[in-house]
Amino acid sequence: LTGAHADTEYVEEVEIPDTVQAVLTARIDLLDPLEKRVLRSAAVVGKDFWSGPVARLLEGEVAGGEPAVQDVLARLEDRGLILARLGSTIEGQRAYAFIHILTRDVAYESLPRRERQQAHADVAEWIEQRAGERRREFADLLAHHYAQAYRLSRDDVRRGGPEESRYRTEAFRYALAQEGFKVDVEIAPDLPDVPLAAPAMKQALANLGGNAIT
Numbered sequence: 001l002t003g004a005h006a007d008t009e010y011v012e013e014v015e016i017p018d019t020v021q022a023v024l025t026a027r028i029d030l031l032d033p034l035e036k037r038v039l040r041s042a043a044v045v046g047k048d049f050w051s052g053p054v055a056r057l058l059e060g061e062v063a064g065g066e067p068a069v070q071d072v073l074a075r076l077e078d079r080g081l082i083l084a085r086l087g088s089t090i091e092g093q094r095a096y097a098f099i100h101i102l103t104r105d106v107a108y109e110s111l112p113r114r115e116r117q118q119a120h121a122d123v124a125e126w127i128e129q130r131a132g133e134r135r136r137e138f139a140d141l142l143a144h145h146y147a148q149a150y151r152l153s154r155d156d157v158r159r160g161g162p163e164e165s166r167y168r169t170e171a172f173r174y175a176l177a178q179e180g181f182k183v184d185v186e187i188a189p190d191l192p193d194v195p196l197a198a199p200a201m202k203q204a205l206a207n208l209g210g211n212a213i214t
Helices: 018-029 033-046 051-057 065-078 101-107 113-154 163-173 198-209
Strands: 046-050 082-084 095-098
Touching: 033 046, 033 065, 033 095, 033 101, 033 113, 046 198, 051 065, 051 095, 051 113, 065 082, 082 101, 095 101, 095 198, 113 163
Parallel strands: none
Antiparallel strands: 046 095, 082 095
């Protein structure tokens, strides 16, 4: 799915030259285990991220919850890997960004693939909960995370469960909240990979049995 720019950017996976990846991987490997885990979790959220969803992904792993995660993020900022934002698009949340996009990509690739599906779904659910009535403002980010969860669920040997269908429906549902989205052939292989008008997309959503955001 592709769409308009969101307040918080996400970054699609890109192919990283081996030499650059080796240098960045070596730099990340110098971090302590907790710093690595926090950096990987931040990478799931995107180039720009908040401390809240990072803490959500690390529940049960980090004693002290979000404040402890913020302490680790401060160390990562001191190491020149991320940068704290002055403002935030979600009230009460500290916002951050990866200084270099390739650092985000390498950190994401270091996350075991088996963990990515649930991680994207958890991030989407966190955004829904915190955004509340403002969910529409984060529709493209939500569509991205649900689409990623769906793609990863298709690779799972246990595919075909109710979660796979829910991820697909949510990806479409949030896509409909914006103008100019394209239907991804991986999500809807029977639909053309061309921009669709709102009525056509609503029909595609109806076929999935979902409801559009009002």
